[in-house]
Amino acid sequence: MDKMVIEGGKRLAGEVRISGAKNAALPILTSALLVAGWNTFHNIPDLLDIKTVKKLLKSLGVEMEGEETLRINAGAITNCEASYDLVRTMRASILVLGPLVARMGEARVSLPGGCAIGARPVNLHIKALEEMGAEVTLKEGYVEAKARRLKGAEIYFDISTVTGTENIMMAATLAEGTTVLKNAAREPEIVNLADVLSGMGARITGAGSDVIVIEGVERLHPCEASVLPDRIETGTFLIAAGITDGDVRVVGCDPSHLDALIVKLRDAGLRIDAGRDCIRVRGCGVPRSVDVKTLPYPGFPTDLQAQIMALMATAGGLSVITETVFENRFMHVSEMMRMGADIVIQGTSAIVRGVPRLRGAPVMATDLRASASLILAGLAAEGQTVLSRVYHIDRGYQQIEKKLSALGADIRRIPG
Ligand code: UD1
Numbered sequence: 001m002d003k004m005v006i007e008g009g010k011r012l013a014g015e016v017r018i019s020g021a022k023n024a025a026l027p028i029l030t031s032a033l034l035v036a037g038w039n040t041f042h043n044i045p046d047l048l049d050i051k052t053v054k055k056l057l058k059s060l061g062v063e064m065e066g067e068e069t070l071r072i073n074a075g076a077i078t079n080c081e082a083s084y085d086l087v088r089t090m091r092a093s094i095l096v097l098g099p100l101v102a103r104m105g106e107a108r109v110s111l112p113g114g115c116a117i118g119a120r121p122v123n124l125h126i127k128a129l130e131e132m133g134a135e136v137t138l139k140e141g142y143v144e145a146k147a148r149r150l151k152g153a154e155i156y157f158d159i160s161t162v163t164g165t166e167n168i169m170m171a172a173t174l175a176e177g178t179t180v181l182k183n184a185a186r187e188p189e190i191v192n193l194a195d196v197l198s199g200m201g202a203r204i205t206g207a208g209s210d211v212i213v214i215e216g217v218e219r220l221h222p223c224e225a226s227v228l229p230d231r232i233e234t235g236t237f238l239i240a241a242g243i244t245d246g247d248v249r250v251v252g253c254d255p256s257h258l259d260a261l262i263v264k265l266r267d268a269g270l271r272i273d274a275g276r277d278c279i280r281v282r283g284c285g286v287p288r289s290v291d292v293k294t295l296p297y298p299g300f301p302t303d304l305q306a307q308i309m310a311l312m313a314t315a316g317g318l319s320v321i322t323e324t325v326f327e328n329r330f331m332h333v334s335e336m337m338r339m340g341a342d343i344v345i346q347g348t349s350a351i352v353r354g355v356p357r358l359r360g361a362p363v364m365a366t367d368l369r370a371s372a373s374l375i376l377a378g379l380a381a382e383g384q385t386v387l388s389r390v391y392h393i394d395r396g397y398q399q400i401e402k403k404l405s406a407l408g409a410d411i412r413r414i415p416g
Helices: 022-034 048-059 090-106 123-131 162-172 190-201 232-245 255-267 301-311 331-338 368-380 400-406
Strands: 002-007 013-017 040-043 063-065 068-071 106-110 133-140 142-146 155-156 179-183 203-207 211-215 223-224 247-251 271-274 277-284 316-324 340-345 349-353 360-363 383-389 410-414
Touching: 002 368, 013 223, 013 400, 022 040, 022 068, 022 162, 022 190, 048 063, 063 247, 063 400, 090 106, 090 123, 090 142, 090 162, 123 133, 123 142, 123 155, 123 162, 142 360, 155 349, 162 179, 162 190, 162 203, 162 211, 190 203, 232 247, 232 255, 232 277, 232 301, 255 271, 255 277, 255 301, 301 316, 301 331, 301 349, 301 368, 331 340, 331 360, 331 368, 360 368, 368 383, 368 400, 368 410, 400 410
Parallel strands: 013 247, 040 223, 155 179, 360 383
Antiparallel strands: 002 383, 002 410, 040 068, 063 068, 106 142, 133 142, 179 211, 203 211, 247 277, 271 277, 316 349, 340 349
16 A cells, blocks of 8 residues: 655645546546436546546446546446445445436445445435335345336435435436425535536536426436536645645636635635636745634535644644534544644544644544645644555545645655
């Protein structure tokens, strides 16, 4: 297993280009299951999770060619089962469930099971499919769903769920009648997916609000579409500039998706100038402490909670960071404390008292965003940080060490 070695204390400067969003690319790729024929998707990021979903789709008989621009054809689906081996490495594999049932009338998908950041069940995906007339059984760790044709239904999600909304929105495109999703998730990735589905001929209104209406159609046709820029990667680079007191231009991003973070970074004292598709961020010496609470979009993203905690660990006061989306998403805390951070966990909050200097240390990545936060802490720390289990970061950040090196960071990957 590779490791990342970081010599901290370098100020980042220059320009960095943002890749396509992992969390948009994953449902967009599985949406290809809804149609026979060659779709063309642009701006597909080069990530471990994308390799996993491609492997999964290939195991279903989907053909594909290309990388950043990917042509993909589910004209001949030969298998409706997503095996445990593929699903266990990536929860988002559940995103094949809705499209497969809608198009093929059946699907068998391994339950994702527990994962590092909490139980993360898929009960809401299953309940919604049942409400659309699917017969769903749980057998030997698999969800089996069958329906001759799904029926439109009014579905209320009692928790805002991103992949749940995506799964059911995809399923509803081919259902008989109209489906109304209430308390739907509002993330930009959902709007991106809805645009792709509309390009395929689906009838969808309201994506981006908490009520989405999908009028089912008999069939969809292939389309050409682009994946939006990754807002979590963007946010991570904004924080990287702040934590190193740097001056960075983040280009090819969409600042309008990052209001919640930008407000907090400005409150912390960072200077931020946002254009249409770029953001210049300048450090302010020691940042001020700010309190943060994660929420579904447009609130502060849980996927940036660990990263802003790294910034707060170096700030000039006391910050309370509250996680409301996932239980058990503070695994980075004990690793950051090994680097000298002063953090106490109280229930769902982390009380972070900024310290003048973090110190480099050997640390271990426990999940994707936790690894990003440890890299950030390493960039700010005095001395050397060695991050192990780097495969977590490769799931969601395209060539992070190359992008950071180009900005002047001293970071290198060593094969394990
Ligand atoms: C997606 C993102 C992930 C992000 C998360 C929250 C993808 C591929 N992943 O994950 O990066 O951290 O949104 O922004 O887009 N829940 C249930 N039952 C369900 C479904 C969810 O109880 O059937 C709960 C979860 O346990 C969690 C909350 O709802 O507490 C939100 O989870 P959800 O929005 O579904 O997260 P994901 O879609 O898995």
